[in-house]
Amino acid sequence: MARAVTTRTKIGYTIAAWAVALVIFFPILYTIITSLKTEQEAISGFSLIPSFSTQSFSDVQSQNNYWRPFTNSVILAVGSTLLALVVAIPAAWAMAFSPTKRTKDILMWMLSTKMMPAVAVLVPIYLIFLRTGLMDTRIGLTILLMLINLPIVVWMLYTYFREIPGEILEAARMDGASLRDEIIHVLTPMAVPGIASTLLLNVILAWNEAFWTIQLTTTNAAPLSAFIASFSSPQGLFWAKLSAASVMAIAPILILGWFSQKQLVRGLTFGAVK
Amino acid sequence: MATRQTQSLARLMRAPAILLLLVWMVVPLAMTLYYSFLDYNLLNPGQTSWAGWFNYKFFYTDPAFFAAIGNTLLLVLGVLAITVIGGVAIALLIDRPIFGQGLVRILIISPFFVMPPVAALIWKNMIMHPSYGVFADVARFFGAQPVDWFAQYPLMSIILIVAWQWLPFATLILLTALQSLDREQIEAAEMDGAGAVNRFIHLVAPHMARAVTVVILIQTIFLLGVYAEILVTTNGGPGYASTNLTYLIYRAARLNFDIGGAAAGGIIAVVLANIVAIFLMRAVGKNLD
Numbered sequence: 039m040a041r042a043v044t045t046r047t048k049i050g051y052t053i054a055a056w057a058v059a060l061v062i063f064f065p066i067l068y069t070i071i072t073s074l075k076t077e078q079e080a081i082s083g084f085s086l087i088p089s090f091s092t093q094s095f096s097d098v099q100s101q102n103n104y105w106r107p108f109t110n111s112v113i114l115a116v117g118s119t120l121l122a123l124v125v126a127i128p129a130a131w132a133m134a135f136s137p138t139k140r141t142k143d144i145l146m147w148m149l150s151t152k153m154m155p156a157v158a159v160l161v162p163i164y165l166i167f168l169r170t171g172l173m174d175t176r177i178g179l180t181i182l183l184m185l186i187n188l189p190i191v192v193w194m195l196y197t198y199f200r201e202i203p204g205e206i207l208e209a210a211r212m213d214g215a216s217l218r219d220e221i222i223h224v225l226t227p228m229a230v231p232g233i234a235s236t237l238l239l240n241v242i243l244a245w246n247e248a249f250w251t252i253q254l255t256t257t258n259a260a261p262l263s264a265f266i267a268s269f270s271s272p273q274g275l276f277w278a279k280l281s282a283a284s285v286m287a288i289a290p291i292l293i294l295g296w297f298s299q300k301q302l303v304r305g306l307t308f309g310a311v312k
Numbered sequence: 313m314a315t316r317q318t319q320s321l322a323r324l325m326r327a328p329a330i331l332l333l334l335v336w337m338v339v340p341l342a343m344t345l346y347y348s349f350l351d352y353n354l355l356n357p358g359q360t361s362w363a364g365w366f367n368y369k370f371f372y373t374d375p376a377f378f379a380a381i382g383n384t385l386l387l388v389l390g391v392l393a394i395t396v397i398g399g400v401a402i403a404l405l406i407d408r409p410i411f412g413q414g415l416v417r418i419l420i421i422s423p424f425f426v427m428p429p430v431a432a433l434i435w436k437n438m439i440m441h442p443s444y445g446v447f448a449d450v451a452r453f454f455g456a457q458p459v460d461w462f463a464q465y466p467l468m469s470i471i472l473i474v475a476w477q478w479l480p481f482a483t484l485i486l487l488t489a490l491q492s493l494d495r496e497q498i499e500a501a502e503m504d505g506a507g508a509v510n511r512f513i514h515l516v517a518p519h520m521a522r523a524v525t526v527v528i529l530i531q532t533i534f535l536l537g538v539y540a541e542i543l544v545t546t547n548g549g550p551g552y553a554s555t556n557l558t559y560l561i562y563r564a565a566r567l568n569f570d571i572g573g574a575a576a577g578g579i580i581a582v583v584l585a586n587i588v589a590i591f592l593m594r595a596v597g598k599n600l601d
Contacts, residue, residue, distance in 0.1 A: 048410065048411070051405065051409070055405050055410045055413075056410075058405065058406075059406075062423060062476070063419040063422055063423075065434050065435060066426065066434070068434075068439070068446065072438060084446060084449035084450075125328050125332060126329055128328070128329075129325060129329035132322035132323070133322075135322075136321075136322035144326070146593055148330075149593065150589060151337045153586065153592070155578075155581040155584075156537055156539075157539070157557075157558045157577075158341070158561075158578035158585075159578065160562065160574065160578065161344055161347055161565050162343035162344055162575075164565065185333070188332065188333060188336075189333065192329055242425060246425070246427040246428070248429050248540040249537065249539050252429075252539075253566070262427070263427045263428070269433070277438065280437060281434075287427065287430055288430055294425075299417070302421075302424075302484065306530060307485060311485050311526055
């Protein structure tokens with residue numbers, strides 16, 4: 039028997055839920071509104087109705103060289119994730135389909151590397167970057183972000199691959215499929231959704247990374263997270279501009295994020311909550 | 313033989329990931345440990361010498377160190393309290409049949425995708441600014457004196473910002489757990505006359521306990537490393553009022569160029585994180601079998 043829900047209680051819960059949701063979303067909403075105000079409007083008291091000025095958006099792009107950090111963010115986030123996938127796909131594959139007694143230990147050990155606090159290795163990484171000329175380069179940061187997210191990538195892929203039934207492989211082998219056929223025609227189509235999910239979540243994580251990007255970049259390789267952090271001091275009270283820069287920095291990832299709620303749960307709880 | 317071939321192929325496929333992570337874990341940590349015993353300042357790199365336990369004694373007897381440990385604990389516990397209690401409440405609310413559930417979920421999850429420097433700047437300027445922020449507008453509307461949040465309550469302000477970022481995560485995880493709860497069991501209990509409170513205590517709460525544990529452990533790992541939120545709001549001040557361990561080590565390394573001291577601080581950060589990690593690994597490990 040389904041629980042009887044009267045329309046009245048449903049409306050009551052709806053109002054409560056929307057109120058909570060709007061309070062939580064309010065800072066983002068207000069930033070979007072402020073980005074559409076003029077600087078004068080932005081500091082003249084609370085108002086939810088902007089004049090829909092796009093001046094701040096064009097100012098940020100022309101005065102602050104916005105597209106360089108944006109390009110860097112794209113390159114770092116996508117580059118580090120692709121690099122991690124190249125290393126992680128074979129590893130996760132092997133662990134899912136040819137598990138040994140030690141597979142579980144290896145997975146747990148990989149997870150444990152993710153627990154290392156970034157600041158504990160700040161000194162050596164900073165010095166290595168200084169001495170090898172990797173400081174403020176995209177390649178250095180791409181490799182670093184790849185290493186940081188590699189454990190999550192391996193784990194996510196492993197949990198997805200493990201759901202692919204092994205019997206399908208055996209059936210394909212019985213039908214005389216070569217390893218190459220097996221990979222191209224049987225496994226790849228089944229693995230693609232899991233790989234896509236992993237890609238999505240890790241692009242988001244890499245895009246929002248703000249410790250290493252601030253420590254290891256100045257101008258050339260600085261992505262949006264470092265750019266925005268340095269935006270704060272000299273730009274003081276130019277709030278419309280600050281809001282426009284913020285909106286441009288978070289919009290792409292916010293939209294990606296809305297599509298990745300399930301992957302988020304899976305990826306960040308290492309499969310412990312489904 | 314095919315299986316042996318498969319086994320060695322599997323080993324070959326695992327090797328790059330394992331080797332990379334092994335190097336990534338061992339080399340920097342070994343270097344941190346080594347530096348922690350050196351008297352090494354980047355301003356006088358020529359005068360580097362062996363320091364024994366000096367860095368540890370210096371770092372761990374500094375009043376700033378105890379302030380930072382206290383702040384770290386307050387920050388972690390404060391954010392955990394807000395996000396877990398708030399997350400359970402919100403998850404229970406939006407799990408009800410409501411109009412526009414999908415959109416409500418999207419609005420609630422959004423703060424998680426806002427990068428830390430942006431989140432901190434939004435709150436610092438648009439919401440909590442003592443003269444132009446929304447809080448100040450509200451205070452004036454009620455005829456009260458606006459509060460200078462970051463000067464008067466620096467750590468609490470940062471806790472609020474970080475909690476805003478992590479509340480969506482807790483809510484989403486707890487909602488996922490709630491939705492995997494067996495509906496029929498609840499309905500059966502309902503028909504047997506179990507009230508809402510009893511249903512929560514005996515059915516919902518035990519089912520949620522595991523998810524709450526996972527939320528607490530994962531968030532703790534990330535909360536120990538809060539950095540950008542402090543950098544763009546208070547810079548750790550006034551004094552050391554909002555400096556956590558991560559920020560203290562950052563200051564030692566990057567502002568005082570004290571490599572040895574920062575490394576010694578890093579070692580205790582590792583110890584702290586490991587204590588949490590052990591519990592997390594147990595919680596996750598159970599799920600592997």
